[in-house]
Amino acid sequence: xxxxxxxxxxxxxxxxxxxxxxxxxxxxxxxxxxxxxxxxxxxxxxxxxxxxxxxxxxxxxxxxxxxxxxxxxxxxxxxxxxxxxxxxxxxxxxxxxxxxxxxxxxxxxxxxxxxxxxxxxxxxxxxxxxxxxxxxxxxxxxxxxxxxxxxxxxxxxxxxxxxxxxxxxxxxxxxxxxxxxxxxxxxxxxxxxxxxxxxxxxxxxxxxxxxxxxxxxxxxxxxxxxxxxxxxxxxxxxxxxxxxxxxxxxxxxxxxxxxxxxxxxxxxxxxxxxxxxxxxxxxxxxxxxxxxxxxxxxxxxxxxxxxxxxxxxxxxxxxxxxxxxxxxxxxxxxxxxxxxxxxxxxxxxxxxxxxxxxxxxxxxxxxxxxxxxxxxxxxxxxxxxxxxxxxxxxxxxxxxxxxxxxxxxxxxxxxxxxxxxxxxxxxxxxxxxxxxxxxxxxxxxxxxxxxxxxxxxxxxxxxxxxxxxxxxxxxxxxxxxxxxxxxxxxxxxxxxxxxxxxxxxxxxxxxxxxxxxxxxxxxxxxxxxxxxxxxxxxxxxxxxxxxxxxxxxxxxxxxxxxxxxxxxxxxxxxxxxxxxxxxxxxxxxxxxxxxxxxxxxxxxxxxxxxxxxxxxxxxxxxxxxxxxxxxxxxxxxxxxxxxxxxxxxxxxxxxxxxxxxxxxxxxxxxxxxxxxxxxxxxxxxxxxx
Numbered sequence: 001x002x003x004x005x006x007x008x009x010x011x012x013x014x015x016x017x018x019x020x021x022x023x024x025x026x027x028x029x030x031x032x033x034x035x036x037x038x039x040x041x042x043x044x045x046x047x048x049x050x051x052x053x054x055x056x057x058x059x060x061x062x063x064x065x066x067x068x069x070x071x072x073x074x075x076x077x078x079x080x081x082x083x084x085x086x087x088x089x090x091x092x093x094x095x096x097x098x099x100x101x102x103x104x105x106x107x108x109x110x111x112x113x114x115x116x117x118x119x120x121x122x123x124x125x126x127x128x129x130x131x132x133x134x135x136x137x138x139x140x141x142x143x144x145x146x147x148x149x150x151x152x153x154x155x156x157x158x159x160x161x162x163x164x165x166x167x168x169x170x171x172x173x174x175x176x177x178x179x180x181x182x183x184x185x186x187x188x189x190x191x192x193x194x195x196x197x198x199x200x201x202x203x204x205x206x207x208x209x210x211x212x213x214x215x216x217x218x219x220x221x222x223x224x225x226x227x228x229x230x231x232x233x234x235x236x237x238x239x240x241x242x243x244x245x246x247x248x249x250x251x252x253x254x255x256x257x258x259x260x261x262x263x264x265x266x267x268x269x270x271x272x273x274x275x276x277x278x279x280x281x282x283x284x285x286x287x288x289x290x291x292x293x294x295x296x297x298x299x300x301x302x303x304x305x306x307x308x309x310x311x312x313x314x315x316x317x318x319x320x321x322x323x324x325x326x327x328x329x330x331x332x333x334x335x336x337x338x339x340x341x342x343x344x345x346x347x348x349x350x351x352x353x354x355x356x357x358x359x360x361x362x363x364x365x366x367x368x369x370x371x372x373x374x375x376x377x378x379x380x381x382x383x384x385x386x387x388x389x390x391x392x393x394x395x396x397x398x399x400x401x402x403x404x405x406x407x408x409x410x411x412x413x414x415x416x417x418x419x420x421x422x423x424x425x426x427x428x429x430x431x432x433x434x435x436x437x438x439x440x441x442x443x444x445x446x447x448x449x450x451x452x453x454x455x456x457x458x459x460x461x462x463x464x465x466x467x468x469x470x471x472x473x474x475x476x477x478x479x480x481x482x483x484x485x486x487x488x489x490x491x492x493x494x495x496x497x498x499x500x501x502x503x504x505x506x507x508x509x510x511x512x513x514x515x516x517x518x519x520x521x522x523x524x525x526x527x528x529x530x531x532x533x534x535x536x537x538x539x540x541x542x543x544x545x546x547x548x549x550x551x552x553x554x555x556x557x558x559x560x561x562x563x564x565x566x567x568x569x570x571x572x573x574x575x576x577x578x579x580x581x582x583x584x585x586x587x588x589x590x591x592x593x594x595x596x597x598x599x600x601x602x603x604x605x606x607x608x609x610x611x612x613x614x615x616x617x618x619x620x621x622x623x624x625x626x627x628x629x630x631x632x633x634x635x636x637x638x639x640x641x642x643x644x645x646x647x648x649x650x651x652x653x654x655x656x657x658x659x660x661x662x663x664x665x666x667x668x669x670x671x672x673x674x675x676x677x678x679x680x681x682x683x684x685x686x687x688x689x
Contacts, residue, residue, distance in 0.1 A: 033420030089414030465546030517612025559617025630663035
């Protein structure tokens, strides 16, 4: 592949521009904390929160590097800068202040320099933000990178074109605008498959990169996994001689039918690659070595084609190659693995009954212990001796950094990115309640009340239908489906952990596969019927809302709700399951969850699934419905929303279609996000208030 390098004078100018912006504090690209006119949330306030990310610990465990992203609504764009703070807590010191975004902040292995990506080029700076400049020889278009433990190499990600396009095949037709497609998967999530993400290794020596090598030369697949995989799927061996990465080395039809990714080991000396997890048929991702190099840990799923299978903790002895399934008797998922500094235990995060808590597995005792408890979600975990540094959020608070005592689980917030805004807001009470289902099981339901809740009033109430369908209803903070935002508009929110959600055991989670429109819908109705009996809930002003599978749920309820609801909102939902089967790009998903193609007439699971397609009950629709969809959603394409809207209008049902030509399965730009909120609450207020 031809290497494209930025001319040195261009790199110098880029570095000078960033350095000047960094030193000139009069040019501040970060917004000041807004002075709020009210103590309740608005869409504009929601988009003014700083978004913490990129958290990493210095090699000596004394400092925390992190990024904060702010959005400028008027400019309709984001600004991301880097910060440094002591591990004990205290003021975060600004390291960058540029008009661009700084990504992928990472410590050099000796702790003396900090690397990051700016404008697709790798840059470095001192730990105080000085001597900021691009790496000499860094290519353009870098998507992620890290240093080797011995600081002799770097690894980085970059898109490469492997297969010819129309203009390669027909150079005499330069104005032709077309694609010639011979196989699946030709598009994925929100982009067409024109390139593949490859891993490059290069020599590194004090600010200079050389001898760049594509270790996946000519291979037509990605590493890490698209669309969500990042540098967490790549790791160096402690001696810097080997690189492990995650890839699903399949293409075309085979790729769309399989979730079988593997861990590959690349030897820098020999240039050879070997598969470490051959024969393990599900996802194998996120490898991490113990500090002493004796063990490799990773997350693994067992079954091919099942993207929501149990996420297991696996260990491999690096000397013998022996593999151990650690969490066989642990009926929960594991994620965010992090080794203790002494290599004797592994910290991880697991969803238990709708909160994400920190756990520890001891290699000595072979026991799992739970370290935290509360109404929150923990994410990344970094050991620092007697404490852990971790990120935490809840339905009432976006991500912040916390210190957690390993011995007793005591927690202390040490970052305060959004304190200035949060101190001005009144948040609604978040309550958990166990409700009996129609099959006599207990279901955990979150209830979120308005900020100034008055039990003597009657409130319009919303049933929240979760997506996934195996997505957790835990203590997440969303910049779109934000429960405090809904509560601030004087709605009570009912968010059930219905059948098909993690955190309640594998049996509870797996019940939904092949049972769309079955028990999980009864669970939804059990939740809203129980809350409708409360004196402060107006049973004549109920709405149902949801996205993805939640959108499917809304469409299904619209034809089956028996007059319970007065308004519906469906975002990116599946409306016609037969067309969904042939429109989605991830065939493993519909094959597993629907049971297979609709033409399989002899399969009872298939026939049940498609008999529950919402479009078959559209003649029963009689309730106003808002439908939202993004054109770049390739997992559930926009025609699903168009079908639902057209059907509603033809039937005389009040309906509105909010269509985003440039958004995918989410809504990511500030002004579109605010438009989403305004349209969302405008619709609900019109029919529920």
